[in-house]
Amino acid sequence: ETGVTQTPRHLVMGMTNKKSLKCEQHLGHNAMYWYKQSAKKPLELMFVYSLEERVENNSVPSRFSPECPNSSHLFLHLHTLQPEDSALYLCASSQDWSRLAGGYNEQFFGPGTRLTVL
Amino acid sequence: QQPVQSPQAVILREGEDAVINCSSSKALYSVHWYRQKHGEAPVFLMILLKGGEQKGHEKISASFNEKKQQSSLYLTASQLSYSGTYFCGTESNTGKLIFGQGTTLQVKP
Numbered sequence: 001e002t003g004v005t006q007t008p009r010h011l012v013m014g015m016t017n018k019k020s021l022k023c024e025q026h027l028g029h030n031a032m033y034w035y036k037q038s039a040k041k042p043l044e045l046m047f048v049y050s051l052e053e054r055v056e057n058n059s060v061p062s063r064f065s066p067e068c069p070n071s072s073h074l075f076l077h078l079h080t081l082q083p084e085d086s087a088l089y090l091c092a093s094s095q096d097w098s099r100l101a102g103g104y105n106e107q108f109f110g111p112g113t114r115l116t117v118l
Numbered sequence: 119q120q121p122v123q124s125p126q127a128v129i130l131r132e133g134e135d136a137v138i139n140c141s142s143s144k145a146l147y148s149v150h151w152y153r154q155k156h157g158e159a160p161v162f163l164m165i166l167l168k169g170g171e172q173k174g175h176e177k178i179s180a181s182f183n184e185k186k187q188q189s190s191l192y193l194t195a196s197q198l199s200y201s202g203t204y205f206c207g208t209e210s211n212t213g214k215l216i217f218g219q220g221t222t223l224q225v226k227p
Contacts, residue, residue, distance in 0.1 A: 044217070103213070112159060
């Protein structure tokens with residue numbers, strides 16, 4: 001496997017279900033990201049992990065719970081979602097991330113998980 | 119504050135040029151440009167740091183005017199492969215990376 005992979009590619013779940021999205025990067029990067037991409041809305045950065053520590057949480061509801069067990073893997077745990085949470089969820093990685101100005105580097109994106117909440 | 123991209127959509131013939139603009143109401147540290155083809159993941163084009171520098175990537179280049187809080191992406195002699203949605207992302211002193219709504223570019227033969 002190369003680059004950034006995401007599983008599953010498609011997921012349909014009910015509002016009472018609990019599911020998890022998985023992301024794996026094979027690039028040796030130290031930073032990983034979760035994005036939400038909805039139709040007709042801009043790309044929304046949800047979470048940033050640097051060296052397995054969560055460094056950004058952009059006002060994301062608690063029904064989304066990220067986990068980064070190591071620098072190569074990132075999960076997004078989902079529970080009691082709403083229909084408006086239906087979207088494409090993209091994972092990305094970059095070599096590093098820094099709190100200093102200009103701390104965001106070139107990001108490599110995975111293919112995404114298309115989530116539908118019924 | 120979300121950056122504003124213009125135009126929202128543009129249609130070109132092969133070989134024509136296009137400019138996509140990205141404006142912010144905040145002072146910016148950096149501007150990021152990505153292209154996303156339909157059904158695919160976004161792909162990195164370039165990052166511009168404050169300082170008014172211009173960067174190039176094949177026939178795609180960009181400028182960053184820090185004082186005007188604007189960036190422009192220039193596509194010259196467009197090719198069919200340039201079709202897609204172009205996103206700018208801006209990083210301000212809040213430390214947040216926020217993306218614009220995207221500009222859809224269609225290049226026709």
